Amino acid sequence: xxxxxxxxxxxxxxxxxxxxxxxxxxxxxxxxxxxxxxxxxxxxxxxxxxxxxxxxxxxxxxxxxxxxxxxxxxxxxxxxxxxxxxxxxxxxxxxxxxxxxxxxxxxxxxx
Numbered sequence: 001x002x003x004x005x006x007x008x009x010x011x012x013x014x015x016x017x018x019x020x021x022x023x024x025x026x027x028x029x030x031x032x033x034x035x036x037x038x039x040x041x042x043x044x045x046x047x048x049x050x051x052x053x054x055x056x057x058x059x060x061x062x063x064x065x066x067x068x069x070x071x072x073x074x075x076x077x078x079x080x081x082x083x084x085x086x087x088x089x090x091x092x093x094x095x096x097x098x099x100x101x102x103x104x105x106x107x108x109x110x111x
Contacts, residue, residue: 015041015042015043016041016042016043020041021039021040021041022039022040022041022042022043022044023036023038023039024036024037024038024039024044024047024056024058024067025037026056026069035069037056037067037068037069037070037071038056038067038071038074040060042060042061043060044058044059044060044065045058045059045060045087046058046059046087046088046089048089048090048091049091050066050091050095051091051092051093051094051095052095053069054068054069055067055068055069056068056069057077057089057091057098058074059085059086059087059088059089060074062083062084062085062086062103063076063077063079063083063085064076064077064079064085064089064098064100064110065077077098077110079098079100079108079110080110082100082102082108082110084102084103084104085100085101085102085103086101086102086103088100088101089101096111097109097110097111098110
C-alpha cells in the first residue's frame, strides 16, 4: 500500500477533515480479500477499472490519475488542456479513450 500525505494532487483538491484519509480499496466479489492499495489526505473519487484490469483510474484535484491494483504511487493521466475535471469519467470498452466531464459543463473524449 502506498500512503501519500501532504499536497499530493493539483490545486483543485478538496481537503478532508482533520484526521480523515481517503482509501482506495479493492474488495473481492464475495466481500473478502479487502486490500487498501492507495491512501491520500485529499478526496479521491470515482475509481474505475481499466478494461484490461491493469489500472484503477480515479479523479483527484481536478485531474485523472491511475494506480496499479498492487499499489504504488499514482500516475497522472495526461488530459491535455483539461485540468478542471469533476468526478465523472467513463473508460471505453477498448481502453483507448476516457470520456470526462469538466466543471465547464462540457464532455470531452481524451485518448
